[in-house]
Amino acid sequence: MSEQILCTCGTVLVEEVTPTGVRPLGAEQPIVFRRTTDYVVCSNCYESYNVVSLIERATSQETIDQLEAMAESAED
Numbered sequence: 757m758s759e760q761i762l763c764t765c766g767t768v769l770v771e772e773v774t775p776t777g778v779r780p781l782g783a784e785q786p787i788v789f790r791r792t793t794d795y796v797v798c799s800n801c802y803e804s805y806n807v808v809s810l811i812e813r814a815t816s817q818e819t820i821d822q823l824e825a826m827a828e829s830a831e832d
């Protein structure tokens with residue numbers, strides 16, 4: 757089980773980071789960052805995060821590595 761990523765407001769933003777994408781809280785399917793403009797929205801404050809913003813919120817190196825790989829494979 758990977759770490760959760762929290763929004764700046766303290767709400768869980770991403771419940772799980774998988775090798776292919778991130779699963780937002782309550783979602784069944786992960787969001788796959790195919791484009792750099794893809795983003796996750798906080799269910800509480802509606803702040804949006806693209807993959808680069810999520811890297812800044814992640815704390816474990818494993819999660820950061822997975823997110824950086826997603827960022828590299830996303831297209832502009």
Ligand SMILES: [Zn+2]
Pocket residue numbers: 763764765766767798799800801802803
């Ligand atoms: Zn928030």
